[in-house]
Amino acid sequence: MVKESKQSGGLEWRINVPNETAAKVLVSESKSQIRVCNGLRGLIVGFMSRIWKFLQKAWSLAVREPKKAIHGVKVGVALSIVSLFYYMRPLYDGVGGNAMWAVMTVVVVFEYTVGATLCKCVNRAIGTFLAGALGLGVHWIANQSGEKFKPIIIEVSVFLLAAAATFSRFIPTIKARFDYGAMIFILTFSLVSVSGYRVDELFELAHDRLSTIAIGTSLCILTTMIFCPVWAGNELHYLITNNMEKIADSLNGCVVEYFGINENVNSKDEASDKVSQGYKCVLNSKATEEAMANFARWEPAHGRFNFRHPWNEYLKVGALLRKCAYCIETLNVSTNSDTEAPVILKKHFSKYCIGLSSSSSDVLKEMAVIMNTMTKSTKIDLMVNEMNDAVQELQGVLKSLSKQPIIRDSKNGTGGGNKSSTTMVRVMEIVPIVSISTLLIEIAARIEKGVEAINELANKAEFEEGTKKSKQSENQQNSS
Amino acid sequence: MVKESKQSGGLEWRINVPNETAAKVLVSESKSQIRVCNGLRGLIVGFMSRIWKFLQKAWSLAVREPKKAIHGVKVGVALSIVSLFYYMRPLYDGVGGNAMWAVMTVVVVFEYTVGATLCKCVNRAIGTFLAGALGLGVHWIANQSGEKFKPIIIEVSVFLLAAAATFSRFIPTIKARFDYGAMIFILTFSLVSVSGYRVDELFELAHDRLSTIAIGTSLCILTTMIFCPVWAGNELHYLITNNMEKIADSLNGCVVEYFGINENVNSKDEASDKVSQGYKCVLNSKATEEAMANFARWEPAHGRFNFRHPWNEYLKVGALLRKCAYCIETLNVSTNSDTEAPVILKKHFSKYCIGLSSSSSDVLKEMAVIMNTMTKSTKIDLMVNEMNDAVQELQGVLKSLSKQPIIRDSKNGTGGGNKSSTTMVRVMEIVPIVSISTLLIEIAARIEKGVEAINELANKAEFEEGTKKSKQSENQQNSS
Numbered sequence: 020m021v022k023e024s025k026q027s028g029g030l031e032w033r034i035n036v037p038n039e040t041a042a043k044v045l046v047s048e049s050k051s052q053i054r055v056c057n058g059l060r061g062l063i064v065g066f067m068s069r070i071w072k073f074l075q076k077a078w079s080l081a082v083r084e085p086k087k088a089i090h091g092v093k094v095g096v097a098l099s100i101v102s103l104f105y106y107m108r109p110l111y112d113g114v115g116g117n118a119m120w121a122v123m124t125v126v127v128v129f130e131y132t133v134g135a136t137l138c139k140c141v142n143r144a145i146g147t148f149l150a151g152a153l154g155l156g157v158h159w160i161a162n163q164s165g166e167k168f169k170p171i172i173i174e175v176s177v178f179l180l181a182a183a184a185t186f187s188r189f190i191p192t193i194k195a196r197f198d199y200g201a202m203i204f205i206l207t208f209s210l211v212s213v214s215g216y217r218v219d220e221l222f223e224l225a226h227d228r229l230s231t232i233a234i235g236t237s238l239c240i241l242t243t244m245i246f247c248p249v250w251a252g253n254e255l256h257y258l259i260t261n262n263m264e265k266i267a268d269s270l271n272g273c274v275v276e277y278f279g280i281n282e283n284v285n286s287k288d289e290a291s292d293k294v295s296q297g298y299k300c301v302l303n304s305k306a307t308e309e310a311m312a313n314f315a316r317w318e319p320a321h322g323r324f325n326f327r328h329p330w331n332e333y334l335k336v337g338a339l340l341r342k343c344a345y346c347i348e349t350l351n352v353s354t355n356s357d358t359e360a361p362v363i364l365k366k367h368f369s370k371y372c373i374g375l376s377s378s379s380s381d382v383l384k385e386m387a388v389i390m391n392t393m394t395k396s397t398k399i400d401l402m403v404n405e406m407n408d409a410v411q412e413l414q415g416v417l418k419s420l421s422k423q424p425i426i427r428d429s430k431n432g433t434g435g436g437n438k439s440s441t442t443m444v445r446v447m448e449i450v451p452i453v454s455i456s457t458l459l460i461e462i463a464a465r466i467e468k469g470v471e472a473i474n475e476l477a478n479k480a481e482f483e484e485g486t487k488k489s490k491q492s493e494n495q496q497n498s499s
Numbered sequence: 500m501v502k503e504s505k506q507s508g509g510l511e512w513r514i515n516v517p518n519e520t521a522a523k524v525l526v527s528e529s530k531s532q533i534r535v536c537n538g539l540r541g542l543i544v545g546f547m548s549r550i551w552k553f554l555q556k557a558w559s560l561a562v563r564e565p566k567k568a569i570h571g572v573k574v575g576v577a578l579s580i581v582s583l584f585y586y587m588r589p590l591y592d593g594v595g596g597n598a599m600w601a602v603m604t605v606v607v608v609f610e611y612t613v614g615a616t617l618c619k620c621v622n623r624a625i626g627t628f629l630a631g632a633l634g635l636g637v638h639w640i641a642n643q644s645g646e647k648f649k650p651i652i653i654e655v656s657v658f659l660l661a662a663a664a665t666f667s668r669f670i671p672t673i674k675a676r677f678d679y680g681a682m683i684f685i686l687t688f689s690l691v692s693v694s695g696y697r698v699d700e701l702f703e704l705a706h707d708r709l710s711t712i713a714i715g716t717s718l719c720i721l722t723t724m725i726f727c728p729v730w731a732g733n734e735l736h737y738l739i740t741n742n743m744e745k746i747a748d749s750l751n752g753c754v755v756e757y758f759g760i761n762e763n764v765n766s767k768d769e770a771s772d773k774v775s776q777g778y779k780c781v782l783n784s785k786a787t788e789e790a791m792a793n794f795a796r797w798e799p800a801h802g803r804f805n806f807r808h809p810w811n812e813y814l815k816v817g818a819l820l821r822k823c824a825y826c827i828e829t830l831n832v833s834t835n836s837d838t839e840a841p842v843i844l845k846k847h848f849s850k851y852c853i854g855l856s857s858s859s860s861d862v863l864k865e866m867a868v869i870m871n872t873m874t875k876s877t878k879i880d881l882m883v884n885e886m887n888d889a890v891q892e893l894q895g896v897l898k899s900l901s902k903q904p905i906i907r908d909s910k911n912g913t914g915g916g917n918k919s920s921t922t923m924v925r926v927m928e929i930v931p932i933v934s935i936s937t938l939l940i941e942i943a944a945r946i947e948k949g950v951e952a953i954n955e956l957a958n959k960a961e962f963e964e965g966t967k968k969s970k971q972s973e974n975q976q977n978s979s
Contacts, residue, residue: 073672076670080669080670084669087666087669088666090665090669091661091662091663091664091665091666094662094665094685095657095659095661095662095665096658098657098661098689099654099657099658102653102654102657102689102693103654122686122690122693123686123690126685126686127682127686129665173582174579174582174583177575177579177582178575178576178578178579179575181574181575181578181579181606182571182572182575184571185570185575185609186561186567186568186570186571189560189564189567189570190553190556190557192553192556202606205574205578205606206602206606206607209582209602209606210599210602210603213582302825303785305783306783306786342828345782345825345829346829346832348822348825349825349829349938349941352826352941353937417930449933450897450936450937451937453929453933453934454934454937454938457930457931458829458934
């Protein structure tokens with residue numbers, strides 16, 4: 020912008036001041052560049068922060084449930100092993116180019132729990148075998164009937180079998196156990212019958228596929244059962260046990276909070292958190308429980324569970340727990356209702372309600388102990404009796420409400436025995452307390468049914484007798 | 500056993516009576532044969548009857564839900580079409596022996612609803628593409644690093660990516676949308692990177708696979724969208740609408756049955772059946788609703804639903820309906836409780852309780868109408884107001900319980916206005932009525948929240964204005 024000109028002989032400096040429009044263009048150009056840069060940076064930063072958040076989430080999940088991270092490692096190990104088939108010449112020559120099927124089997128069949136993996140393995144094996152045999156049969160028939168009818172027969176058979184097998188997947192009994200098998204059946208049948216039109220060595224193909232699938236499935240089963248196995252049965256057992264504890268905590272927390280024993284705000288928040296978290300998990304646990312029970316049926320004896328462990332009984336117990344959870348959901352509403360019961364009444368009832376809720380949650384916790392130790396409890400009947408006593412006491416208090424005025428604080432004087440209604444409480448004020456009491460009584464009834472279900476389970480699963488241990492320890496004490 | 504002998508010239512008949520042991524052997528042999536026959540027959544008959552029952556079940560399912568049978572036919576059609584690729588020479592030469600992948604894609608990807616099929620198609624395409632590209636990249640790096648390191652690099656990369664992708668399937672956001680894609684990613688990556696060790700024409704392989712998958716997926720999408728499409732969005736819409744009607748019927752049936760308006764035994768049974776069937780479906784509908792909402796997001800605009808229809812709002816409405824169902828579950832308990840309320844009290848309350856329950860179920864039915872017609876209702880606010888009036892009336896009756904004695908039959912005389920407790924009902928007898936009333940009030944509150952959720956949904960989904968029609972019809976009337 021500084022120009023040297025030789026006008027009029029002398030040396031003269033002329034400074035070209037850039038005109039405004041050019042300046043504006045420059046400025047706006049640099050501005051738009053900066054904006055683009057900023058936009059890009061923003062995009063990149065946003066993208067990175069999203070990835071970072073995702074990684075944080077993944078990390079926290081891995082820390083919370085390391086089993087799931089281990090499952091990832093297990094799949095990696097199984098795939099690495101199966102891919103070795105490609106590298107080792109002798110093995111490769113054995114199964115030929117079909118080693119691909121082994122890789123595919125591992126990827127598709129390897130599930131989180133042992134039961135699910137076994138279920139898929141068995142389904143895959145049976146489905147492949149049946150469909151392979153049927154495909155060969157149809158192929159043979161088609162070959163016998165001449166070149167003209169061959170494609171028609173094959174097409175029609177593919178259509179009919181695919182339609183029938185697909186529809187069968189909607190039927191509950193098939194859906195629960197053989198859903199995957201039906202899919203594999205369709206897949207294999209159409210591959211075998213259709214590819215037969217081209218490939219002549221069908222038997223060899225079938226043999227290769229079966230052997231590669233056998234390699235894949237056995238590898239999956241070994242990996243899933245040897246390294247940190249996750250048994251569906253075990254998971255179901257602990258899910259139900261956990262649900263019992265959660266409901267016990269929710270029930271107690273809810274009632275204690277309402278009658279205001281914990282005056283501390285912090286502990287109240289914690290308690291209400293526990294309450295809302297606890298039983299809400301149970302409300303929607305049906306699908307998970309059913310899936311796990313389904314998978315658990317495929318599992319061999321493991322740990323403390325036999326092959327024919329009565330998994331169905333777990334579903335019954337689970338259903339009863341859910342019924343308790345529905346009641347607690349309504350209880351939670353009553354305790355948070357606007358109409359506040361008078362303080363005297365609350366104090367009068369608190370003893371009985373808290374007594375009932377704590378004895379109910381004791382029963383639930385004892386049920387959890389039965390499940391955890393897998394021994395029949397000697398105390399449970401006693402505890403149920405205690406709970407029933409608490410129920411009758413509460414019912415008695417409800418009955419007495421109409422017969423005598425509420426007992427006031429000892430300072431104010433003692434309550435009389437007459438029907439005279441000077442200290443009578445208005446019905447609207449009783450409503451929340453009455454509904455809480457009836458709900459508690461109903462929950463106790465449901466828990467009792469739960470105890471029956473647990474006893475049934477304990478009998479069918481042949482839990483140890485709870486008395487044995489104490490007797491043994493007595494004997495040991497006597498002998499020593 | 501009748502022998503003709505010619506002894507002593509004359510004709511003599513001798514009858515050989517078979518000895519006892521032989522007879523016994525014969526009898527026992529024939530007995531065991533009969534037993535085996537019977538056993539076999541029993542087995543065959545049992546087997547046949549089981550198959551017969553299974554077929555009956557399948558038939559009744561097909562009659563009840565013909566859509567599911569049609570889905571089977573659709574899969575059959577799609578598979579028959581894709582298997583034609585094997586027969587038509589030019590097409591076969593185009594995609595080579597990889598036509599198998601097209602068959603496999605159809606079998607694996609074809610789902611019941613359009614949304615689920617689209618979700619799987621997109622997942623399969625993205626997963627295959629990403630994994631193919633990454634596999635080629637790893638392959639190239641491995642090739643650059645010499646024969647010695649090549650297998651190590653490939654094995655390590657397979658292990659790491661398989662483990663990471665498997666673990667990512669547990670993260671909720673991935674699980675909800677890209678679960679299948681992650682599996683396909685692992686599958687394709689391991690196949691590409693591992694098979695690359697042998698096959699030189701990797702690019703060709705990748706190209707073939709992508710083109711066959713494109714053929715399979717496009718065929719699936721066409722078939723699922725053209726012949727009797729089952730839209731996940733539609734299903735979700737009608738599921739929620741149906742749930743509203745079910746809850747309305749359950750609520751009304753439950754209250755009416757308790758207050759004993761239907762004295763007829765048969766109709767009572769029917770009603771109670773309806774009650775128990777209706778709301779119980781809603782209790783466990785969460786998983787289905789979430790899955791459908793997930794699939795509905797993948798669907799293009801169809802029928803009355805746009806691409807970005809607010810499916811999330813349906814989940815909110817569904818959750819509120821479930822909360823109503825929890826209350827009805829408790830209500831059902833209260834109405835079946837042993838302590839019977841006195842007849843006078845029942846009569847006194849029946850008007851208000853039935854009034855509230857019928858106005859509540861009217862609101863629910865109006866909500867269902869809003870959903871069905873997809874037009875905003877002009878009546879709903881009025882109906883909510885009516886419901887709230889009914890709530891206040893019932894609350895008023897509850898309050899008045901304490902102030903004045905219950906009105907007896909006109910024969911016995913009129914109730915006075917004093918607090919004197921001659922006609923006072925005992926509290927224990929009020930309990931069931933009081934809890935039913937509070938539950939009805941709570942249900943009304945939850946229904947009101949449901950109406951808010953519906954209005955939110957109607958705004959976001961831009962439902963038609965309900966007034967338009969009536970205005971239009973008015974205009975038409977005026978002009979004519």
